[in-house]
Amino acid sequence: MTKAIRIHAHGGPEVLKWEQVPTPQPGAAEALIRHEAVGVNYIDIYFRAGLYKTALPVTLGLEGAGVVLAVGENVKNVAPGDRVAYAGGSLGAYATERVINSDRLVKLPVGVDFITGAAMMLRGLTAYFLLHRTFKVQPGHRILVHAAAGGVGLILCQWAKHLGAEVIGVVSSEAKAELIKANGAAHAIVGYENLPAEVKQITGGAMVPVVYDSIGKDTFNASLDCLAPLGLMVCYGNTSGPVPPLDISTLVTKGSLFLTRPSFATYMAAPQDIATGAAALLDVVLSGAVKINVNQTFPLEQAAVAHAALESRQTTGSIVLLP
Numbered sequence: 001m002t003k004a005i006r007i008h009a010h011g012g013p014e015v016l017k018w019e020q021v022p023t024p025q026p027g028a029a030e031a032l033i034r035h036e037a038v039g040v041n042y043i044d045i046y047f048r049a050g051l052y053k054t055a056l057p058v059t060l061g062l063e064g065a066g067v068v069l070a071v072g073e074n075v076k077n078v079a080p081g082d083r084v085a086y087a088g089g090s091l092g093a094y095a096t097e098r099v100i101n102s103d104r105l106v107k108l109p110v111g112v113d114f115i116t117g118a119a120m121m122l123r124g125l126t127a128y129f130l131l132h133r134t135f136k137v138q139p140g141h142r143i144l145v146h147a148a149a150g151g152v153g154l155i156l157c158q159w160a161k162h163l164g165a166e167v168i169g170v171v172s173s174e175a176k177a178e179l180i181k182a183n184g185a186a187h188a189i190v191g192y193e194n195l196p197a198e199v200k201q202i203t204g205g206a207m208v209p210v211v212y213d214s215i216g217k218d219t220f221n222a223s224l225d226c227l228a229p230l231g232l233m234v235c236y237g238n239t240s241g242p243v244p245p246l247d248i249s250t251l252v253t254k255g256s257l258f259l260t261r262p263s264f265a266t267y268m269a270a271p272q273d274i275a276t277g278a279a280a281l282l283d284v285v286l287s288g289a290v291k292i293n294v295n296q297t298f299p300l301e302q303a304a305v306a307h308a309a310l311e312s313r314q315t316t317g318s319i320v321l322l323p
Contacts, residue, residue, distance in 0.1 A: 003323075004095035005303045008057045010050030013304035013311075016060070024099040026072035031102045033084065037118035038093050039063030040306050040319040041151070042214075042239055043264075047091065048307065051242075054091060060303075061093025065108065065117030075102045083108040085117035087125055088268050094303055096323045103271040106278040111286055119151070119318035120292045122264065124281040125274070126236070127155040129267040131163065132280070134260060135210040135232050139164025142203055144211040144226050146192075146219055147239070148185055149176035151318040154293050156212060157184035162289040168202055170195065170219075172313060179316055183293070192218070196225035210234060217241040229255035236262050293317030 002023045007015045026032045044060050046052040065085035068078050078084055084105040092098045108117045130152075131137045137160055145160070147153045148169030157167045161184035169185035170192055171177050177188035189198050192215075199207060207228040213219055216238025224233055235243060251257040268274055284290040295317035298306045302321075309315050 002095055002097045003301070004059045004092075005061075005300065006057045006059050006094075007048055010048065010056075013048075013307040015048060016304040016307065018301040018303075021059070021095070023097055026070055026075075026099045028073040029075060029102055030072045030099045031068050031075060031078055031084075031105060032070040032097060032099050033064065033066045033086075033105075034069050034097050035064045035066040035093070035095065035118075035300075035323050036114035037065050038095075038300060038321040038323065039087070039118045039122055040303070040310060040321060041122050042237060042310065043122075044094075045307060045311060059092045059095050059098070061091060061095070062089070063087045063118060063122040064093040064098070065114040065121075068105075069097070071102065078102055078105050078107065083114070083117075085112075085114075085121050087121035088264055088274075094300065094321065096300070104274065106274065106282075109282060109286065112282070115294055115297070115320050115322075116285070116292045119294045119320050120155075120281065120285060121278075123151040123155055123318060124285070124290075124292070125268055125277045126152050126264055127159055128277040128280055129262065129264075130156065130212055130234060130236065131159055133267060134234055134236075134262050137163050137165045137210070141165045141210070142168060142206075142208050144168045144170065144199060144208045144223070145185070146170045146211070146213045146215050146223070147237075148180045148188070149316045150214070151293075152214065154180065154183050154317050155290055158290040159284055160184065161186075162284060168199060168208065176316060183291070192222050195219075195222040199226040207231065212236065214238075215240050216243050224250070224254050224257060227255065227257055230257070231255065232258040232260065234260055234262065294320050296320070297322055
């Protein structure tokens, strides 16, 4: 038998239940993984709360690291005993063991432990496609990053600096401002009440070519006002709630702006997308250019505590659950 965190109804952290479930067996093209660490991401809260729909009951989680215990037919890329990590695909990471399509798995090299592996895949691959595909960050670019002290935010700050960009990070406290400055941000803005004016001052009136906004409703309009003409608004999350319907003429009046709502599922749909992104991610992690900040760990059975901490913005960097 396997232990797992499941939900039988949508709601707050209290709906997360620690239960015993049958150990799954790998089918064709699948692998059975024993988790050593499980990543917690804001998308898990969206599924728990019902913003993203799925059949119930369900085991939450989209990211983990562990050891391959068994493989099904036609699996060639991994074998029993391999140390692996993954992100995306089907839900089911909040468990001591799970099966997953083997083409989601990335072998962990020496130098990357399980906690780092579980903390870096979803956030790191998200940072990869945001910086390299959604908008190709170049040396000399000034970019604006919301929630810069969060799991994705800290990776964005470091990786963008590595690419030669000047990062303006937005955070909610002075302590987080110091954290992001130690992790690649050239400038830190606390709060977003006067965001466009502060960005204008930092950039000498030029504003920025891209804004990475994971907050959503509360910051959307201010983010638009930080963009230079022909700039790109990348709204990749909505921790404050969904952005209300938009009159697209707003994009014209603010400088013929571009707007996109990218998703991990689209950018990391194909095995080659994962392989390419993971190779780039492992390169910057192993070189030391990007450090994966795991600032909170909880026992897997305390996933509800982890969710409450994440929702209350008490956390920085990544959160990992330990089976």
